[in-house]
Amino acid sequence: MLLGMVALTWMTGCATSAVSGRPSALRAEALPPEFAQGSGGLGFLGKRDDFQLLQQSAGLEEGSWHEAGEELETDDAHKLWETLARTRTTLHSFGPRRALIYLLRQMLARDEDVPYSELLQRLRPFHFLVVMRPDGYLVSAITGKPLQRMGRVELREGKLMAGAFEVGAFYRDKGGVYYPVDDSLRPSGPLLGELGLERDWLNAALDGSGDALxxxxxxxxxxxxxxxxxxxxxxxxxxxxxxxxxxxxxxxxxxxxxxxxxxxxxxxxxxxxxxxxxxxxxxxxxxxxxxxxxxxxxxxxxxxxxxxxxxxxxxxxxxxxxxxxxxxxxxxMEAPKAPEEGSGDSKKTGSGFRPLTEGNFRENLARLTGRMPKEAHAHHVFPQEFEKQFRNAGINIHDPKYGAWWEQSSHLKNAAKYNWRWKEFFDLKPTFEQILQFGRELGDEFGFHVNY
Incomplete structure (x- = not known):
């Protein structure tokens, strides 16, 4: 037995000596002995397999884990999903939660039960994947171990980015060199970046103290x-x-x-x-x-x-x-055509709007409310006479949420009085919140429904 252990140690040393000296997600795991294992949970000293480790790293309490060796049925996947939803996402758990949710979403989308052996097989690629965290750190997809900060998070072309990496995305780690992957987790593009020779150990040691939100x-x-x-x-x-x-x-x-x-x-x-x-x-x-x-x-x-x-x-x-x-x-991103004049259908017609201008105001109000009543005017809650004052307060008066359907005869009868009330109100130099509240009060007073 002793000779066997010596031989195993020698073989392991030979296998790892060929790996690049640059740190990677796989080599940076530094797992404690109870988690030591190879791909798929077949380690010599392993007490818990990859899936058990993933559940722990994702922040789930041990009592809620799916048991080792048991087939993961769709009902089990739903339970894990619900448990994840009730558990706070921290920086330490962010990467593993992404990996676990990816597996569960794949299962639930296909409505399939997965044997435990196949589940461990599906986890193998994650040993070579990292995730970009919301604080700009690349971390291991299985344990959440931080590797290195790749840049300050900023918004570019609608994406949250840290350097060349998108927050929340998976990347393939090849000896500390990183490549994008497709939805099947296969490499899908050119080199994006690599770890520096110096690592920020101080910030890595502080990992897990923050909340991802x-x-x-x-x-x-x-x-x-x-x-x-x-x-x-x-x-x-x-x-x-x-x-x-x-x-x-x-x-x-x-x-x-x-x-x-x-x-x-x-x-x-x-x-x-x-x-x-x-x-x-x-x-x-x-x-x-x-x-x-x-x-x-x-x-x-x-x-x-x-x-x-x-x-x-x-x-x-x-x-x-x-x-x-x-x-x-x-x-x-677009709405179906607005309802015809006189339509009483209260069902929402869609969610997109035409440009928020005076000419599109009536149609946009119809799209917002799902109706275009015959005997009503598309009323600006914030009168066009004072458009400059409203704009200075940060309000686009042509936004349909600031519109209301006002019965025609009442509107024509009370329009001058309504505008005069606003003129007096602006003498008080109101705040934004006071402007919104005054609009609501006038809606109650003059008999129309405010949509904000």
């Missing part, structure tokens, strides 16, 4: 410099997050009325969800070619809860795609 919030705080009060203002956010908010009118109405700090926190929350699910807070624009295509569409409720619904999408409509293949989701 907080890190995304800090990154967005540098990008969102003014409150988002119109659809154009959403351009300060990652593209998929902006599309998601813009495509959910009821939520956008609430979001646009929030103070700046709350807007940043909400954007960080949504960004973190998308990063964990799809590895990106950006999306790919696409135009639907086939008529009546039934697609899983992602949207937000008025309260900000993510919802997925299978929708028959008309041909020609533009969408933002998150992911590819069976697990992809879509965000609608």
């Amino acid at each position: 907080g890190e995304v919030g800090l990154a967005l705080a540098q990008l969102v410099t003014s409150p988002v009060r119109s659809l154009q203002g959403l351009q300060q956010l990652p593209s998929a997050v902006a599309a998601l908010i813009a495509s959910s009118p009821e939520y956008f109405t609430r979001y646009s009325a929030l103070p700046l700090q709350e807007q940043i926190r909400e954007a960080a929350r949504l960004s973190t969800h998308l990063l964990m699910l799809y590895g990106s807070a950006s999306g790919t624009a696409a135009r639907i070619a086939a008529a009546g295509s039934a697609l899983p569409v992602l949207s937000l409720t008025a309260e900000g809860t993510l919802a997925v619904e299978q929708i028959a999408v008309p041909a020609g409509i533009t969408v933002t795609a998150l992911g590819t293949g069976a697990g992809a989701l879509y965000v609608l």
Whole structure:
């Protein structure tokens, strides 16, 4: 037995001596003895296999882990998914959570049960993968071990980037040299970067003390410099997050009325969800070619809860795609044609808007409310007479959320009095929040419904 152990040690030394001296995700694991193992959980001293290690690194309590050796059925995958959703995402757990969610999403999209041996086989590629974390660090996909900070996180072309790496994305580690991978985790492009010879051990030692949501919030705080009060203002956010908010009118109405700090926190929350699910807070624009295509569409409720619904999408409509293949989701970027005059249908007609100008105001209000009543005017809650004052307060008066359907005869009768009330109000030099509240009060007084 002693001779056998000596021989095994010698063989292991020979095998590793050929690996490049540059650090990599695999060599940087430095796992404790109880986790020591090779690919697929067949280590000589291994007490827990790769999947057990992944669940621990993802921040799950041991009592909620899927048991070793048991087939992972779809019901089990759903339970793990729900447990992950209830568990806080930290910087230390960010990478492993991305890997675990990738595996579960793949399973659930195909509605398949996976034998445990195959599950371990599917985990093998992750030994050679790293993930870009929200604080700009590349980390191991299985253990979350930090390797090196690759740059400050910033928004470029709708993506959260650190150097040449996108936050939340997987990359293939070849001896400390990194390449992009496709949705099947295969290398798919040229060299993006490599580890420096000097590593930032101090910051690596402090790993795990932060909250990933907080890190995304800090990154967005540098990008969102003014409150988002119109659809154009959403351009300060990652593209998929902006599309998601813009495509959910009821939520956008609430979001646009929030103070700046709350807007940043909400954007960080949504960004973190998308990063964990799809590895990106950006999306790919696409135009639907086939008529009546039934697609899983992602949207937000008025309260900000993510919802997925299978929708028959008309041909020609533009969408933002998150992911590819069976697990992809879509965000609608355009709305169907506005309803005809007199239509009483209260169902939402869509989520896209024409440019927010005076000429498009009535049609955009119809798209927002899902109706275009015959005996009502498309009323500017914030009168055009004072457009300059409203603009100085950060309000685009032609945004449909600041519009209302006002019964024609009442509108014509009270328009002058309504504008006079605003003239008196501006003498008080009101704040943004006071302007919004005064608009609501006038809506109650003059008998029309405010949409913000």
